[in-house]
Amino acid sequence: MSQPLAPGATIGIVGGGQLGRMLAMAAARLGYHAAILEPDPDCPAAQVAKVHIDAAYDSAKAVEKLARISDVVTYEFENVPVTVARSLSDLVPLYPPADALDAAQDRLSEKIFLNAAGIPTAPFLSVDGDEELARGLVEFGGNGVLKTRRLGYDGKGQRVFRGAGPEDTRGVVAAMGGVPLILEGLVPFAREISIIAARGADGALAAYDPAENVHRAGILFQSRVPARISDATAEAAREEAFAILSALDYVGVIGVEFFVLGDGSLLVNEIAPRVHNSGHWTEAACVVSQFEQHIRAVAGLPLGDTSRHFDCVMENLIGTDQDRAPALLAERDLMLHLYGKAEARPGRKMGHFTRLFPLGELAG
Incomplete structure (x- = not known):
């Protein structure tokens, strides 16, 4: 984008929750219109936006429409499919970039990215089975937080271990859905x-x-x-x-x-x-x-x-x-x-x- 958007331009927002709502309100104060892509017909953002595209996030037709009517597109939550973000970025300026979504959606990738950038995190290990979990807990002194690598929020998809032994890990990975997991060491934070x-x-x-x-x-x-x-x-x-x-x-x-x-x-x-x-x-x-x-x-x-x-x-x-x-x-x-x-x-x-x-x- 070589020049700032002029008043009257349209900002597309993927996601129609409360964050999308508040973004649309802020856009209106600066003279912009908001177009929301959100499958919930009564989402909070649609109540204050000019356009609501009531469709699934991965609908190719809806993505093309959002790009066509928007001068720039953003998003209000980090679980937007990366493929959708990349498709949008081929059609219209997309901020933040799709690479930011890619880094943040998977907790393992996120930790690897942060450490590579010189940013310290809690110790972590990838977990795909109960044996890996048991070994990880031994390494972390029996204490850790097991999390789904994707889609968890507000404490969902997590299990805390304190003083755990091998017997405490049986069937845990299956109970958490058999999905890829990450074990993070417990941090004694203030x-x-x-x-x-x-x-x-x-x-x-x-x-x-x-x-x-x-x-x-x-x-x-x-x-x-x-x-x-x-x-x-x-x-x-x-x-x-x-x-x-x-x-x-x-x-x-x-x-x-x-x-x-x-x-x-x-x-x-x-x-x-x-x-x-x-x-x-x-x-x-x-x-x-x-x-x-x-x-x-x-x-x-x-x-x-x-x-x-x-x-x-x-x-x-x-x-x-x-x-x-x-x-x-x-x-x-x-x-x-x-x-x-x-x-x-x-x-x-x-x-x-x-x-x-x-x-x-x-x-x-």
């Missing part, structure tokens, strides 16, 4: 953080302040900014995120999750080649949200200011938590965002809210 970073079409880099994250049942519950980490740890997180963006020749926003060890050093847990749940606080505490930042990047516009004007705590509303909306709206200094999902199910993200505090109030 806290979990994430950073939202971006790379523009011109190679410019920007990052928001790291967020400290709390998970419940494998699902992100809360993100707190500022994170309780040293300036040196925060700077290291930025530099590692920038190294990942540069290695992938990336354009757009990325989420990078870290384990912070007791001495302040970092291990990357995973990368998400898209806007990220732990960056939702930016829509309330920054002038330019992660969603606008992503649209700016893929549209060829200058990246925006990542300065934070408040301390804040973002919490997800899971399942029937959205019933709290009236009480939350009665609070001062709180931004609420509901996703327009018709059915509240256990474990389903229905919205989020961000409480704002004066700068410095949450420090330490």
Whole structure:
């Protein structure tokens, strides 16, 4: 893309969930239209987009239509089939690049890529059978997290071992579906953080302040900014995120999750080649949200200011938590965002809210 997209251009988005919804809203604020490819006829993004292509992601006809009506295409989740991404990139500019999807979709490939880029991770081993699992647990002192290499999210497709012996591994691989697995060593981390970073079409880099994250049942519950980490740890997180963006020749926003060890050093847990749940606080505490930042990047516009004007705590509303909306709206200094999902199910993200505090109030 040699010139920024002019107002009135169309940005295609593969995926119609809440992230696609917020991207479409950000695009509209900058004068762009959004076209959504999503098989769910009542998806959250379709409620705010100009065009909704109601079709499977791998429908050749739908992919061709999205490319034809879009000036650039992006995606809101990392499990878009890589073949679809590559097909799109042959027809229309696609950001982030398909190689970023390829690196992030398989946890083994992701760890290999990170280590090759000089980014440290937890120790890991490929697992295809119970014997490999048993050997791996011996190597990791009986402790580890067994994960499906593909498609797991929000704690799904995982099993934790603590002090496990050979008898604890019988039938495990079959019970997890007989799919390719990865065993990661347990990390004695002090806290979990994430950073939202971006790379523009011109190679410019920007990052928001790291967020400290709390998970419940494998699902992100809360993100707190500022994170309780040293300036040196925060700077290291930025530099590692920038190294990942540069290695992938990336354009757009990325989420990078870290384990912070007791001495302040970092291990990357995973990368998400898209806007990220732990960056939702930016829509309330920054002038330019992660969603606008992503649209700016893929549209060829200058990246925006990542300065934070408040301390804040973002919490997800899971399942029937959205019933709290009236009480939350009665609070001062709180931004609420509901996703327009018709059915509240256990474990389903229905919205989020961000409480704002004066700068410095949450420090330490």
